[in-house]
Amino acid sequence: MSIAETGEFGLIARIVARLDSGQGALLGPGDDAAVVAAPDGRMVASTDMLVEGRHFRRDWSGAADVGHRAAAANLADIVAMGAQPTALLVGLCVPTDLDVSWAEELAGGLSAEAGLVGASVVGGDMSASATLTVAVTALGDLRGAAPVLRSGAQPGDVVALAGRTGHAAAGYAVLSRGFRTPKAFVEAYRRPQVPYAAGTAAARLGATAMIDVSDGLLQDLGHVATASVVGIDVRREAFTVPEQMRDAASALGVDPYVWVLTGGDDHALVATFPPSVTLPENWRIIGAVHEGTGVTVDRREWQGGMGWDHFR
Incomplete structure (x- = not known):
């Protein structure tokens, strides 16, 4: 059955049936607006969108995969502030000939x-559109803590990473070449494994700055360096490249460290302490963080792109 056949309100009913309520939702879908608990008195908010052909392809990822990716991109932003995610709002633009089951699996x-x-x-909201688009807004609760900003890094701080980098970029690369293996990297591209608990833990440990790695480690650390007015140096030897990644990179003629240092979509967390x-x-x-500006690798300027830029 297509979305045109089921209609807007029929589709809403089908999607709502797929949703579970979390502890932060005092009133969920079904009224003019939702009601979300905010015990802290402050609400952390972030929004992101996935556009078909730009951020995902239906021949590469199933609807449920796209749902996981869309949620993860926003939830990672919330935990990177040191907050606890509480709710998501979803805007969905779909072609009318799209099968209803795709929207249900997305939900x-x-x-x-x-x-x-x-x-x-x-x-959320939905509309007919020639371009399939999923826009998500995430809300979070600071639970009495101060938000961890990008602007707090200090010379002498260490730079630390939770999670993995390069896996989703490797998956994107093999998919772009028409392959479906290695499966581990393809699955990493389809569904990020975000270290959610590490965000609030970092805030409790006294992280001075934090960001999630969505566009590439070097590029996202560049945002921290700019906001904090410091320099950041990354040690290449700190990263162990899995043998399977080395093999895939060799087969594609790519330096695996390009994936590790500049690949996005893994949504690891990087922080300074x-x-x-x-x-x-x-x-x-x-x-480590030092006096200066910009991001270097082994104290040298990185030769090549720093990461993803939507308009480059």
């Missing part, structure tokens, strides 16, 4: 990813 993916952090999809902080095992030190 299932969105709801499942939100459920990983105890959040829920509480509402005072050197006195003892970091847990899921955070590994990859560099």
Whole structure:
């Protein structure tokens, strides 16, 4: 059945049936607006969108995969502020000949990813469009803590990473060449594995700055360096490139460190900490903050692109 056949309100009913309620939702879908708890008195908010042909392809990813990716991109922004995600709002623009089951599976993916952090999809809007677009707004609660900004890094801080980088970029590269393996990288591109708990943990540990790696490690660290008016140096030796990634890079004629240092969509978290902080095992030190500007690798300027730019 197509969306044109089921109609707007029939589609809404089908999507709502796929959603689970989280603890932060006092009133979910079904009224003019949702009601979300904000015990802290402050609400952290972020928005992002996925456009077919630009951010995803239906022949590469299933609808549930797109839902997971769309939710993860926004939830990662919330935890990168040190906040706890509470709710998602979803704007959906769809071609009228799209099968209803695709929209239902999308909703299932969105709801499942939100459920990983105890959040829920509480509402949204939809429209007919020639271009399939998923726009998500995420809300979060600081729970009494100060937000961790990009502007707090200080010379002498260490730079640490939670999560992985390069896996989604490797998956994108093999998909772009018409392959479907190695499966581990293709799945990493389809569904990011975000270290959600590491964000709030970093805030408690005293992180001075933090950002999620959505556009590439070097590029996103560049945002921290600019906001904090410091220089950041990354040590190449801090990264262990899996053998399977080396093999894939060799087959495609790519330096695997290009994926690791400039590839996006893994949504790892990178933060700066005072050197006195003892970091847990899921955070590994990859560099240092110093007086200066910009981002270097082994104290040298990186030769090549720094990461993703929508308009480049």
